[in-house]
Amino acid sequence: xxxxxxxxxxxxxxxxxxxxxxxxxxxxxxxxxxxxxxxxxxxxxxxxxxxxxxxxxxxxxxxxxxxxxxxxxxxxxxxxxxxxxxxxxxxxxxxxxxxxxxxxxxxxxxxxxxxxxxxxxxxxxxxxxxxxxxxxxxxxxxxxxxxxxxxxxxxxxxxxxxxxxxxxxxxxxxxxxxxxxx
Amino acid sequence: xxxxxxxxxxxxxxxxxxxxxxxxxxxxxxxxxxxxxxxxxxxxxxxxxxxxxxxxxxxxxxxxxxxxxxxxxxxxxxxxxxxxxxxxxxxxxxxxxxxxxxxxxxxxxxxxxxxxxxxxxxxxxxxxxxxxxxxxxxxxxxxxxxxxxxxxxxxxxxxxxxxxxxxxxxxxxxxxxxxxxx
DNA sequence: TTTGGCATGTAATCCGTTACATGATTAG
DNA sequence: CTAATCATGTAACGGATTACATGCCAAA
Numbered sequence: 001x002x003x004x005x006x007x008x009x010x011x012x013x014x015x016x017x018x019x020x021x022x023x024x025x026x027x028x029x030x031x032x033x034x035x036x037x038x039x040x041x042x043x044x045x046x047x048x049x050x051x052x053x054x055x056x057x058x059x060x061x062x063x064x065x066x067x068x069x070x071x072x073x074x075x076x077x078x079x080x081x082x083x084x085x086x087x088x089x090x091x092x093x094x095x096x097x098x099x100x101x102x103x104x105x106x107x108x109x110x111x112x113x114x115x116x117x118x119x120x121x122x123x124x125x126x127x128x129x130x131x132x133x134x135x136x137x138x139x140x141x142x143x144x145x146x147x148x149x150x151x152x153x154x155x156x157x158x159x160x161x162x163x164x165x166x167x168x169x170x171x172x173x174x175x176x177x178x179x180x181x182x
Numbered sequence: 183x184x185x186x187x188x189x190x191x192x193x194x195x196x197x198x199x200x201x202x203x204x205x206x207x208x209x210x211x212x213x214x215x216x217x218x219x220x221x222x223x224x225x226x227x228x229x230x231x232x233x234x235x236x237x238x239x240x241x242x243x244x245x246x247x248x249x250x251x252x253x254x255x256x257x258x259x260x261x262x263x264x265x266x267x268x269x270x271x272x273x274x275x276x277x278x279x280x281x282x283x284x285x286x287x288x289x290x291x292x293x294x295x296x297x298x299x300x301x302x303x304x305x306x307x308x309x310x311x312x313x314x315x316x317x318x319x320x321x322x323x324x325x326x327x328x329x330x331x332x333x334x335x336x337x338x339x340x341x342x343x344x345x346x347x348x349x350x351x352x353x354x355x356x357x358x359x360x361x362x363x364x
Numbered sequence: 365t366t367t368g369g370c371a372t373g374t375a376a377t378c379c380g381t382t383a384c385a386t387g388a389t390t391a392g
Numbered sequence: 393c394t395a396a397t398c399a400t401g402t403a404a405c406g407g408a409t410t411a412c413a414t415g416c417c418a419a420a
Contacts, residue, residue, distance in 0.1 A: 007281060010284070010288075014288035017291055024397095025398090034284060034287055037278045038278065038279055038284050039279070042381095043382075043402085044381085046402085070398085071399090087291060091282045091285055093307075096220065097219070097276065101216070102219065104334055105196070105216055105338050106192075106199070107269065107337075109269060111270050114269055115334075117272070118273065149290050152289040155356055156286055158356070159349070159352045174337055204370085205371075206370060206371050223409055225375095225408065226407080229374090252371065253371090253372080
């Protein structure tokens with residue numbers, strides 16, 4: 001039984017399909033590519049790489065540098081198979097946990113200004129997200145125009161933008177409603 | 183420093199502002215009220231209730247029934263204060279983790295049909311969510327028309343609906359694009 | 365009488381973050 | 393020379409789920 005989900009190793013395998021990388025670079029790469037909808041910490045990455053190597057799903061290309069070496073990992077054929085199999089399974093629905101909504105739900109029991117400030121923060125975050133995703137999209141279309149993954153990547157950007165737009169509209173409408181009531 | 187976030191006890195305190203309940207009823211209540219954006223398991227609830235009681239934030243009204251008793255919890259004044267303080271703090275931004283997007287991002291490396299079936303599932307889930315939230319809204323407006331929390335509750339429903347609509351439109355457009363390309 | 369819902373709790377385990385420990389290399 | 397960045401790893405801890413253990417009561 002053990003690992004039911006095992007998503008960390010799959011992100012690593014996925015990123016290693018783009019190019020071989022060190023654990024450190026994988027961390028950066030997670031942030032830069034799937035950062036709006038996924039995150040991994042070193043505490044997850046290094047043990048996962050060890051396990052992947054033990055299972056023959058990745059291999060170490062170089063091993064040089066300092067005392068503990070710099071290890072460049074590459075995905076193996078077995079690794080591609082494992083990734084393929086995982087991609088065939090439907091995503092396991094995640095437990096929703098939205099602290100903002102929780103606080104709004106119980107908002108009557110908090111201080112009067114808190115609602116407004118949380119909505120403002122939500123609005124600003126949504127705006128920032130829209131801006132960031134717009135840049136991502138522009139950069140993809142410029143620099144990755146020939147990347148074979150492009151259409152998949154744009155799909156994820158697209159959902160991100162739509163959801164951020166929905167949040168923005170919601171926060172603005174809610175703030176307007178507050179103003180009219182006050 | 184121990185508990186930085188401590189959200190489980192806060193959900194429980196929040197729900198106990200509505201009415202006193204047992205641990206079992208709290209579990210149902212989480213599902214029925216904040217279910218679209220929050221979830222708690224017994225493994226969290228019972229220990230949390232114990233800790234809340236030790237801290238004087240809740241008290242036990244009744245203690246009867248079976249061998250281990252039926253305990254009806256009520257929020258105390260100290261509990262209301264703790265909830266109030268927590269509601270004053272801005273929500274801690276959560277790490278995004280969306281497995282569907284992860285799978286789409288690496289979609290090229292999976293089986294050809296997987297993308298389509300995941301999008302269909304996303305579309306169907308969004309539709310179901312919209313339906314469920316519509317019912318929640320209708321029921322709130324009917325049965326809780328005088329509830330002092332109503333406007334806050336509707337705010338959370340509203341965001342849920344908008345985000346679900348965004349997901350629905352995204353999944354439909356993506357499916358259409360797929361069909362045109364095939 | 366047996367199934368399902370009410371009810372409480374613990375134990376094992378996992379997933380994941382943060383902090384710690386260590387050191388090489390590079391740019392200013 | 394020194395600060396930042398590259399780089400690898402472990403340890404402690406906390407948050408959360410799942411499974412387990414137990415038993416009452418009511419309805420079919």
